[in-house]
Amino acid sequence: MKHFTSVHDVPNLETLVQDALALKKAPYQHKTLGENKTLGLIFMNPSLRTRLSTQKAAMNLGMQVMVMNLDKEGWAIETKDGVIMNGTTVEHIKDAAGAMGQYCDIIGLRSFPKLQSREEDYAEEMLTMFKQYAGVPILSLESATRHPLQSLADLMTIRENAPQNKRPKVVLTWAPHIKPIPQCVANSFAEWMGNTDVELVITHPEGYELSEEFTAGASIEYNQDKALADADFVYVKNWSSYQDYGKVLSAGENWMITNEKMALTNNGKVMHCLPVRRGLELSYEVLDGPDSLVMNQAENRLYAAQAVLKSILSDL
Numbered sequence: 001m002k003h004f005t006s007v008h009d010v011p012n013l014e015t016l017v018q019d020a021l022a023l024k025k026a027p028y029q030h031k032t033l034g035e036n037k038t039l040g041l042i043f044m045n046p047s048l049r050t051r052l053s054t055q056k057a058a059m060n061l062g063m064q065v066m067v068m069n070l071d072k073e074g075w076a077i078e079t080k081d082g083v084i085m086n087g088t089t090v091e092h093i094k095d096a097a098g099a100m101g102q103y104c105d106i107i108g109l110r111s112f113p114k115l116q117s118r119e120e121d122y123a124e125e126m127l128t129m130f131k132q133y134a135g136v137p138i139l140s141l142e143s144a145t146r147h148p149l150q151s152l153a154d155l156m157t158i159r160e161n162a163p164q165n166k167r168p169k170v171v172l173t174w175a176p177h178i179k180p181i182p183q184c185v186a187n188s189f190a191e192w193m194g195n196t197d198v199e200l201v202i203t204h205p206e207g208y209e210l211s212e213e214f215t216a217g218a219s220i221e222y223n224q225d226k227a228l229a230d231a232d233f234v235y236v237k238n239w240s241s242y243q244d245y246g247k248v249l250s251a252g253e254n255w256m257i258t259n260e261k262m263a264l265t266n267n268g269k270v271m272h273c274l275p276v277r278r279g280l281e282l283s284y285e286v287l288d289g290p291d292s293l294v295m296n297q298a299e300n301r302l303y304a305a306q307a308v309l310k311s312i313l314s315d316l
Protein backbone atom coordinates (compact mmCIF):
# COMPACT_ATOMS: atom_id res chain seq x y z
CA MET A 1 0.00 0.00 0.00
CA LYS A 2 1.26 3.51 -0.78
CA HIS A 3 -0.91 5.94 1.23
CA PHE A 4 -3.68 5.10 3.73
CA THR A 5 -6.28 7.85 3.73
CA SER A 6 -9.51 5.95 3.00
CA VAL A 7 -10.84 2.48 2.23
CA HIS A 8 -10.14 3.28 -1.45
CA ASP A 9 -6.38 3.09 -0.77
CA VAL A 10 -6.66 -0.54 0.38
CA PRO A 11 -5.78 -3.00 -2.40
CA ASN A 12 -7.57 -5.93 -0.71
CA LEU A 13 -9.78 -5.22 2.30
CA GLU A 14 -10.19 -8.87 3.31
CA THR A 15 -6.42 -9.45 3.29
CA LEU A 16 -5.87 -6.35 5.46
CA VAL A 17 -8.48 -7.41 8.04
CA GLN A 18 -7.08 -10.94 8.19
CA ASP A 19 -3.57 -9.54 8.54
CA ALA A 20 -4.65 -7.30 11.44
CA LEU A 21 -6.35 -10.24 13.19
CA ALA A 22 -3.20 -12.38 12.66
CA LEU A 23 -1.00 -9.61 14.13
CA LYS A 24 -3.24 -9.57 17.20
CA LYS A 25 -2.25 -13.21 17.78
CA ALA A 26 1.47 -12.64 17.05
CA PRO A 27 2.33 -8.92 17.42
CA TYR A 28 6.12 -9.34 17.29
CA GLN A 29 6.26 -11.57 14.22
CA HIS A 30 7.60 -8.74 12.04
CA LYS A 31 9.68 -6.89 14.62
CA THR A 32 12.57 -6.18 12.23
CA LEU A 33 10.48 -5.06 9.23
CA GLY A 34 10.70 -1.41 10.27
CA GLU A 35 14.37 -1.38 11.26
CA ASN A 36 16.05 1.94 10.34
CA LYS A 37 12.70 3.40 9.28
CA THR A 38 11.17 6.47 10.94
CA LEU A 39 7.49 7.27 11.41
CA GLY A 40 6.54 10.89 12.03
CA LEU A 41 3.19 11.48 13.74
CA ILE A 42 1.89 15.00 13.21
CA PHE A 43 -1.09 16.25 15.21
CA MET A 44 -3.11 19.37 14.52
CA ASN A 45 -5.73 18.22 17.11
CA PRO A 46 -5.76 16.24 20.38
CA SER A 47 -5.55 12.44 20.50
CA LEU A 48 -5.14 9.61 23.00
CA ARG A 49 -5.89 6.32 21.21
CA THR A 50 -4.59 7.18 17.76
CA ARG A 51 -1.36 8.62 19.08
CA LEU A 52 -0.52 5.78 21.46
CA SER A 53 -1.79 2.86 19.35
CA THR A 54 0.02 4.03 16.20
CA GLN A 55 3.22 4.68 18.15
CA LYS A 56 3.03 1.24 19.74
CA ALA A 57 2.22 -0.38 16.38
CA ALA A 58 5.34 1.18 14.86
CA MET A 59 7.45 0.04 17.84
CA ASN A 60 6.15 -3.54 17.42
CA LEU A 61 7.46 -3.41 13.84
CA GLY A 62 10.88 -2.09 14.93
CA MET A 63 10.36 1.49 13.69
CA GLN A 64 11.56 4.70 15.32
CA VAL A 65 8.79 7.22 16.03
CA MET A 66 8.78 11.02 16.30
CA VAL A 67 5.66 12.85 17.46
CA MET A 68 4.88 16.54 17.00
CA ASN A 69 1.84 18.53 18.06
CA LEU A 70 2.19 20.87 15.12
CA ASP A 71 -0.72 23.09 16.19
CA LYS A 72 1.00 23.96 19.47
CA GLU A 73 4.70 23.30 18.91
CA GLY A 74 5.31 24.33 15.32
CA TRP A 75 5.24 27.60 13.41
CA ALA A 76 1.79 28.85 12.45
CA ILE A 77 0.96 27.06 9.20
CA GLU A 78 -0.44 28.62 6.00
CA THR A 79 -2.51 26.31 3.80
CA LYS A 80 -3.81 28.70 1.12
CA ASP A 81 -1.87 28.68 -2.12
CA GLY A 82 -0.61 31.94 -3.57
CA VAL A 83 -1.39 34.22 -0.60
CA ILE A 84 1.05 36.90 0.53
CA MET A 85 2.07 35.74 3.98
CA ASN A 86 2.13 39.14 5.70
CA GLY A 87 -0.21 38.09 8.52
CA THR A 88 0.08 35.64 11.38
CA THR A 89 1.07 32.46 9.50
CA VAL A 90 4.82 31.84 9.42
CA GLU A 91 5.41 28.92 7.10
CA HIS A 92 3.53 27.34 4.23
CA ILE A 93 2.35 23.75 4.44
CA LYS A 94 4.32 23.07 1.23
CA ASP A 95 7.59 23.86 3.00
CA ALA A 96 6.67 22.26 6.34
CA ALA A 97 5.52 18.98 4.73
CA GLY A 98 8.53 18.96 2.41
CA ALA A 99 10.92 19.35 5.35
CA MET A 100 9.20 16.65 7.40
CA GLY A 101 9.49 14.30 4.43
CA GLN A 102 13.30 14.68 4.71
CA TYR A 103 13.25 13.15 8.20
CA CYS A 104 10.51 10.53 7.95
CA ASP A 105 9.89 7.42 5.82
CA ILE A 106 6.16 7.53 6.59
CA ILE A 107 4.11 10.46 7.96
CA GLY A 108 0.88 10.14 9.94
CA LEU A 109 -1.33 13.24 10.00
CA ARG A 110 -4.30 14.21 12.16
CA SER A 111 -6.17 17.20 10.82
CA PHE A 112 -9.80 17.80 11.80
CA PRO A 113 -12.33 19.84 9.82
CA LYS A 114 -12.89 23.41 10.95
CA LEU A 115 -16.68 23.01 10.39
CA GLN A 116 -16.89 26.53 8.92
CA SER A 117 -16.99 25.76 5.20
CA ARG A 118 -18.16 22.42 3.83
CA GLU A 119 -16.36 23.05 0.57
CA GLU A 120 -13.03 23.66 2.32
CA ASP A 121 -13.32 20.73 4.72
CA TYR A 122 -14.43 18.22 2.09
CA ALA A 123 -11.55 19.31 -0.18
CA GLU A 124 -9.18 17.76 2.45
CA GLU A 125 -6.61 20.54 1.90
CA MET A 126 -4.10 19.51 4.60
CA LEU A 127 -4.10 15.82 3.75
CA THR A 128 -3.84 16.49 0.03
CA MET A 129 -0.96 18.94 0.47
CA PHE A 130 0.95 16.52 2.70
CA LYS A 131 0.51 13.84 0.02
CA GLN A 132 1.71 16.26 -2.60
CA TYR A 133 4.67 17.83 -0.83
CA ALA A 134 6.04 15.37 1.77
CA GLY A 135 7.19 12.91 -0.88
CA VAL A 136 6.62 9.92 1.46
CA PRO A 137 3.58 7.71 2.20
CA ILE A 138 0.86 9.47 4.24
CA LEU A 139 -1.17 7.72 6.90
CA SER A 140 -4.41 9.43 7.95
CA LEU A 141 -4.75 9.67 11.73
CA GLU A 142 -8.24 11.18 11.15
CA SER A 143 -8.73 13.86 8.56
CA ALA A 144 -11.50 16.33 7.80
CA THR A 145 -13.85 13.72 6.34
CA ARG A 146 -12.62 10.24 7.37
CA HIS A 147 -11.01 8.15 10.12
CA PRO A 148 -9.84 4.98 8.33
CA LEU A 149 -7.69 3.52 11.15
CA GLN A 150 -10.75 3.64 13.40
CA SER A 151 -12.92 2.04 10.72
CA LEU A 152 -10.45 -0.82 10.23
CA ALA A 153 -10.42 -1.48 13.99
CA ASP A 154 -14.23 -1.35 13.97
CA LEU A 155 -14.41 -3.86 11.13
CA MET A 156 -12.05 -6.20 13.04
CA THR A 157 -14.29 -5.87 16.11
CA ILE A 158 -17.40 -6.71 14.08
CA ARG A 159 -15.67 -9.76 12.58
CA GLU A 160 -14.66 -10.99 16.05
CA ASN A 161 -18.15 -10.60 17.51
CA ALA A 162 -20.48 -11.35 14.59
CA PRO A 163 -23.24 -13.93 15.09
CA GLN A 164 -22.74 -17.31 13.39
CA ASN A 165 -24.56 -17.98 10.13
CA LYS A 166 -26.13 -14.54 9.85
CA ARG A 167 -25.28 -11.47 7.81
CA PRO A 168 -24.85 -8.97 10.66
CA LYS A 169 -27.27 -6.08 10.94
CA VAL A 170 -25.24 -3.00 11.87
CA VAL A 171 -27.01 0.18 13.01
CA LEU A 172 -25.15 3.47 12.98
CA THR A 173 -27.09 5.73 15.33
CA TRP A 174 -26.69 9.46 15.80
CA ALA A 175 -26.30 10.45 19.48
CA PRO A 176 -26.80 13.75 21.32
CA HIS A 177 -23.90 16.16 21.93
CA ILE A 178 -23.54 19.72 23.15
CA LYS A 179 -21.31 21.03 20.39
CA PRO A 180 -20.65 20.62 16.66
CA ILE A 181 -18.69 17.42 16.00
CA PRO A 182 -17.15 16.32 12.66
CA GLN A 183 -18.90 13.81 10.38
CA CYS A 184 -15.64 11.91 9.74
CA VAL A 185 -16.04 8.89 12.06
CA ALA A 186 -19.60 8.31 10.82
CA ASN A 187 -18.65 8.91 7.15
CA SER A 188 -15.74 6.52 7.39
CA PHE A 189 -17.65 3.81 9.28
CA ALA A 190 -20.48 3.91 6.72
CA GLU A 191 -18.01 3.80 3.85
CA TRP A 192 -16.13 0.79 5.26
CA MET A 193 -19.37 -1.05 6.06
CA GLY A 194 -20.46 -0.42 2.46
CA ASN A 195 -17.39 -2.31 1.32
CA THR A 196 -18.08 -5.41 3.41
CA ASP A 197 -20.91 -7.91 3.78
CA VAL A 198 -23.23 -6.40 6.41
CA GLU A 199 -26.72 -4.87 6.40
CA LEU A 200 -26.17 -1.21 7.33
CA VAL A 201 -28.98 0.96 8.67
CA ILE A 202 -28.27 4.60 9.59
CA THR A 203 -30.63 6.34 12.00
CA HIS A 204 -30.67 10.04 12.93
CA PRO A 205 -33.08 12.95 13.29
CA GLU A 206 -34.02 14.62 10.00
CA GLY A 207 -31.40 17.09 8.82
CA TYR A 208 -28.43 14.92 9.85
CA GLU A 209 -28.14 13.04 6.52
CA LEU A 210 -24.51 12.25 5.75
CA SER A 211 -23.03 12.85 2.32
CA GLU A 212 -24.22 10.13 -0.08
CA GLU A 213 -20.60 9.71 -1.12
CA PHE A 214 -20.17 7.60 2.05
CA THR A 215 -23.56 5.93 2.54
CA ALA A 216 -24.00 3.94 -0.68
CA GLY A 217 -25.92 0.72 0.02
CA ALA A 218 -27.11 1.82 3.50
CA SER A 219 -30.76 2.42 4.37
CA ILE A 220 -31.80 5.49 6.32
CA GLU A 221 -34.44 5.09 9.07
CA TYR A 222 -35.52 8.20 10.97
CA ASN A 223 -37.26 6.16 13.68
CA GLN A 224 -34.48 4.97 16.01
CA ASP A 225 -36.60 2.22 17.66
CA LYS A 226 -37.46 0.75 14.26
CA ALA A 227 -33.81 0.89 13.19
CA LEU A 228 -32.70 -0.94 16.36
CA ALA A 229 -35.02 -3.92 15.78
CA ASP A 230 -32.95 -7.11 15.36
CA ALA A 231 -29.63 -5.20 15.33
CA ASP A 232 -26.46 -7.18 16.04
CA PHE A 233 -24.27 -4.09 16.41
CA VAL A 234 -25.20 -0.57 17.45
CA TYR A 235 -22.52 1.97 16.55
CA VAL A 236 -23.10 5.17 18.51
CA LYS A 237 -21.78 8.49 17.23
CA ASN A 238 -22.70 12.13 17.22
CA TRP A 239 -22.12 14.30 14.18
CA SER A 240 -23.10 17.82 13.18
CA SER A 241 -25.24 18.49 10.13
CA TYR A 242 -23.73 18.02 6.67
CA GLN A 243 -26.66 19.77 4.92
CA ASP A 244 -26.75 22.80 7.22
CA TYR A 245 -23.02 22.49 7.51
CA GLY A 246 -21.50 22.18 10.97
CA LYS A 247 -24.73 23.05 12.79
CA VAL A 248 -26.30 21.35 15.82
CA LEU A 249 -29.95 21.07 14.75
CA SER A 250 -31.55 19.38 17.74
CA ALA A 251 -30.78 18.55 21.35
CA GLY A 252 -31.67 14.95 20.52
CA GLU A 253 -33.65 14.14 23.64
CA ASN A 254 -34.45 10.40 23.73
CA TRP A 255 -31.65 9.55 21.28
CA MET A 256 -29.15 8.33 23.93
CA ILE A 257 -28.79 4.53 23.86
CA THR A 258 -29.94 2.94 27.14
CA ASN A 259 -30.53 -0.67 28.26
CA GLU A 260 -34.21 -0.16 27.42
CA LYS A 261 -33.33 0.69 23.80
CA MET A 262 -30.83 -2.19 23.59
CA ALA A 263 -33.69 -4.55 24.53
CA LEU A 264 -35.08 -3.90 21.02
CA THR A 265 -31.98 -5.45 19.41
CA ASN A 266 -30.91 -9.04 18.74
CA ASN A 267 -28.73 -9.20 21.90
CA GLY A 268 -26.86 -6.43 20.13
CA LYS A 269 -23.38 -5.21 21.00
CA VAL A 270 -22.58 -1.53 21.41
CA MET A 271 -19.68 0.28 19.80
CA HIS A 272 -18.19 3.77 20.15
CA CYS A 273 -14.81 5.02 18.94
CA LEU A 274 -14.12 7.04 22.15
CA PRO A 275 -13.70 9.58 23.63
CA VAL A 276 -17.31 9.45 24.79
CA ARG A 277 -19.26 11.91 26.91
CA ARG A 278 -20.92 9.56 29.39
CA GLY A 279 -24.55 10.22 30.23
CA LEU A 280 -24.90 12.46 27.16
CA GLU A 281 -23.84 10.48 24.08
CA LEU A 282 -24.12 7.06 25.69
CA SER A 283 -25.44 5.88 29.06
CA TYR A 284 -23.19 4.63 31.87
CA GLU A 285 -25.27 1.44 32.13
CA VAL A 286 -24.61 0.46 28.51
CA LEU A 287 -20.95 1.50 28.49
CA ASP A 288 -20.27 -0.45 31.69
CA GLY A 289 -22.53 -3.36 30.74
CA PRO A 290 -21.67 -6.75 29.23
CA ASP A 291 -22.59 -5.76 25.66
CA SER A 292 -20.10 -2.91 25.34
CA LEU A 293 -17.29 -3.48 22.82
CA VAL A 294 -15.56 -0.12 23.33
CA MET A 295 -12.39 -1.57 24.91
CA ASN A 296 -12.27 -4.27 22.25
CA GLN A 297 -12.31 -1.47 19.64
CA ALA A 298 -9.59 0.47 21.50
CA GLU A 299 -7.45 -2.69 21.65
CA ASN A 300 -7.95 -3.34 17.94
CA ARG A 301 -6.70 0.15 17.06
CA LEU A 302 -3.18 -1.16 17.76
CA TYR A 303 -3.40 -4.09 15.34
CA ALA A 304 -5.24 -2.07 12.70
CA ALA A 305 -2.37 0.45 12.73
CA GLN A 306 0.19 -2.34 12.72
CA ALA A 307 -1.38 -4.06 9.70
CA VAL A 308 -1.48 -0.75 7.79
CA LEU A 309 2.12 0.16 8.66
CA LYS A 310 3.27 -3.35 7.75
CA SER A 311 1.63 -3.04 4.37
CA ILE A 312 3.14 0.41 3.71
CA LEU A 313 6.61 -0.70 4.89
CA SER A 314 6.47 -3.73 2.61
CA ASP A 315 5.95 -1.43 -0.41
CA LEU A 316 8.56 1.23 0.46
Ligand SMILES: NCCC[C@H](NC(=O)CCC(=O)O)C(=O)O
Nearest residue numbers: 142181182184185273274275277
Ligand atom coordinates in the same frame (compact mmCIF):
# COMPACT_ATOMS: atom_id res chain seq x y z
N1 LIG B 1 -10.94 10.64 17.25
C1 LIG B 1 -12.17 10.26 17.73
C2 LIG B 1 -13.25 11.29 17.66
C3 LIG B 1 -12.81 12.70 17.53
C4 LIG B 1 -13.91 13.71 17.53
N2 LIG B 1 -14.42 13.92 18.87
C5 LIG B 1 -14.45 15.09 19.44
O1 LIG B 1 -14.05 16.08 18.86
C6 LIG B 1 -15.00 15.14 20.85
C7 LIG B 1 -14.99 16.53 21.41
C8 LIG B 1 -15.83 16.71 22.64
O2 LIG B 1 -16.54 15.79 23.08
O3 LIG B 1 -15.78 17.85 23.14
C9 LIG B 1 -15.06 13.24 16.64
O4 LIG B 1 -16.07 12.82 17.16
O5 LIG B 1 -14.91 13.28 15.41
Ligand SMILES: NC(=O)OP(=O)(O)O
Nearest residue numbers: 047048049050273274
Ligand atom coordinates in the same frame (compact mmCIF):
# COMPACT_ATOMS: atom_id res chain seq x y z
N1 LIG C 1 -10.89 7.06 18.65
C1 LIG C 1 -9.89 7.95 18.51
O1 LIG C 1 -9.42 8.25 17.42
O2 LIG C 1 -9.43 8.45 19.68
P1 LIG C 1 -8.38 9.66 19.84
O3 LIG C 1 -9.03 10.87 19.26
O4 LIG C 1 -8.11 9.74 21.30
O5 LIG C 1 -7.15 9.31 19.04
